[in-house]
Amino acid sequence: MNKVYPDAKSALEGILKDGMMIMSGGFGLCGIPETLSDAIRDSGVKNLTFISNNAGVDGIGLSRLLETRQIKKMISSYVGENKLFAQQYLAGELELEFNPQGTLAERIRAGGAGIPAFFTKTGVGTLIAEGKEVREFDGEKYLMERSLFGDIAIVHAWMGDTAGNLVYRKTARNFNPMMATAAKITVAEVEHLVPAGQIDPDHIHTPGIFVKRIVQVGTAKKHIEFRTTRPRTAQAATGVEV
């Protein structure tokens, strides 16, 4: 059962359709499956709903599918980085569903885990609660949230093997592991592809069962959104602004 594809285009072949719902990993520009989202752009498929914490920044990531108007709707927690997004939204050309970030993450996790709905304190008494069931447990109010499940998921990992096992690197992990579990077909792009057996099985973040197709993309497309540093002479203060 071969899971390895030679490039992003072939890894997406036969599974893209107009109007489909796509999970796309990443937080900001960190850990986004940019090679795969660019290939979705190139495919020309349209009227897409994307579930993604953010919408890229102008010219990078999902923003490139906004340019071509292939995206009909976004389910996100924050889109503040993206001017094109704001324009299309204000012009009524783009639907938007905001989810609190933790609720979004948990809805995706629930989708992959066969849990159709769960309760959370997040959003009680806010606009997010509109139209949702509110229920008390042990004297506290909670909202019922439904799960999310995509037609396909695209994720980015640091390393993958031929069995589809994935390892993420540092904060590039973010939404990728849950999304990998929450779609009919998950396609993974990896910086490094190795034969099965090369990754310590205790270090695997996403077991191969969740990954149907895998493609090696190298490390070229990695971006820094806000480059913050401290000078080498400065004293090491935690999180200091410079």
Added chain:
Amino acid sequence: MNKVYPDAKSALEGILKDGMMIMSGGFGLCGIPETLSDAIRDSGVKNLTFISNNAGVDGIGLSRLLETRQIKKMISSYVGENKLFAQQYLAGELELEFNPQGTLAERIRAGGAGIPAFFTKTGVGTLIAEGKEVREFDGEKYLMERSLFGDIAIVHAWMGDTAGNLVYRKTARNFNPMMATAAKITVAEVEHLVPAGQIDPDHIHTPGIFVKRIVQVGTAKKHIEFRTTRPRTAQAATGVEV
């Protein structure tokens, strides 16, 4: 903030009380926090409720707290290995709540994750559904299950560091990671204790935030419940019975 204790007794000092609810990791005899459960036995604390997938086998693990009648109630998925358990249960001396294994795991995960209740297909139309809300989502029936949260959790890990970060080994991981998140105070026993910074942060299974106390116990207390092997001359058949 020191988390390291010299032995199991001191690691449990001041936190044990009669009648408390204790989460205890492990599956069968694999990955059980036996040094800590033995120390709970030695403390003499009683009327305990244990949440544990199994109840040890006669003479090992939680079974030793059955011998001393310190356990009032078990919340488990399978207790078939334990003759003493059967005796006490049939004599009406022990309460028992069976949970499907996946429901048990998810109730614990929910407890640690601030989710008071969730829906699952598991157990619909069975004895497990008695007294539980049944609800349809997209034409399928689901049960509502409540979360579990303990007074303390005891877990066993392969390696830990002074910041409380834990790494489990192979199938000894099982219930330990969720239980570590689902109690007011989590005490971890580890085979190997290292200074913070020695474990690759991408390999950590339980972040230190969940572990209040940690004690090194070595590898002496590890048991095999069913020793199944194949002779070196045999052909390598998967899962072959010998």
Added chain:
Amino acid sequence: MAWTREQMAARAAKELRDGYYVNLGIGIPTLVSNFIPEGIEVNLQSENGMLGMGPFPFEGEEDPDLINAGKQTVSELPSTSYFSSADSFAMVRGGHIDLSILGAMQVAQNGDLANWMIPGKMVKGMGGAMDLVAGVKRVVVVMEHSAKDGPKLLKKCNLPLTGERVVDMVVTDLAVFTIDKHGKDGMALIELADGVTLEEVKANTEAEFRVALKNA
């Protein structure tokens, strides 16, 4: 002449497809792994937290930290990964496992399954059985056709259920049946074991079934 345990396992193994992720129960289902058809790659899941379960270890290589859901020592494969019980049952419940092959005490003609308790006897617990039958895409039961006290394929189970409308196929020592668990086609006899007659199957089956024998 009915099928042996090995023949039943071999028949169940014909349900495997290349690339399948499969969970095998204890007993005859475990034997299925000895009959995986040539050229087919199957990945075994063990619900205690392992994907890519290998065979029993060589003598002297048993590892207390490496067991299957039956608490037996097993070994690793190149594809192996480990995960928590929560992640394992998320995988099960979420429908990611293609096939579960397990034993049963009773199966009803609508797909109801009973395999975890007998009232009045000491109850050991359901372990992961309820999660597996509710969550796995396709459930194949492998069991003896009859118990000492009568048929096991019933109109309605009289033992407490493990799951409601969950069984897709039953392989016994006498025959193979399919069950349309969500639809209205009910139960169908699709194969007879070598040398077994239709009359013999009818005599030992309480459940109502259509006869839909292949190559008959």
Added chain:
Amino acid sequence: MAWTREQMAARAAKELRDGYYVNLGIGIPTLVSNFIPEGIEVNLQSENGMLGMGPFPFEGEEDPDLINAGKQTVSELPSTSYFSSADSFAMVRGGHIDLSILGAMQVAQNGDLANWMIPGKMVKGMGGAMDLVAGVKRVVVVMEHSAKDGPKLLKKCNLPLTGERVVDMVVTDLAVFTIDKHGKDGMALIELADGVTLEEVKANTEAEFRVALKNA
């Protein structure tokens, strides 16, 4: 004379305790990490999936895979661990984080908080703010006492809420208040900034509050 941004951050930092796990918002809250009291060890959580967040990296050591929730490059510490967004917010929602320090547009006297949208203006999204205020054990707001168009400490927020009854303490450039968010003690003024008078605070605050000044 009101407090500077640095003085506000320093005051908020006094709420830190040894061993605390803390989430800091963007802006003034970020500055709090510069004022961690001597002898106290605090662990910073970044909700995108990191515990044990270190300072900005040295020039040339920026790593695109290592950012905080504000998408800024940061560095690792010996205690660092990484995890998924689901695990990160399980940590937040489950009440495992001791303290969250964050900015606000408005705070009401019952602890209601508004900090994510202004109707009629482009909405950027709430990110993780709603989860943090609902889940973290104790929430401290650090903000300017007044906006250009009037008070920010109100009887009732008129902007859409981020959370209902979630704020425990407010540090402004003029004063420090506590809020009994679940009880009936309401809001209390407990400190004045250097050189600020009670009258000045009263004139700039719409919310009703008790005066309970320490060492006054």
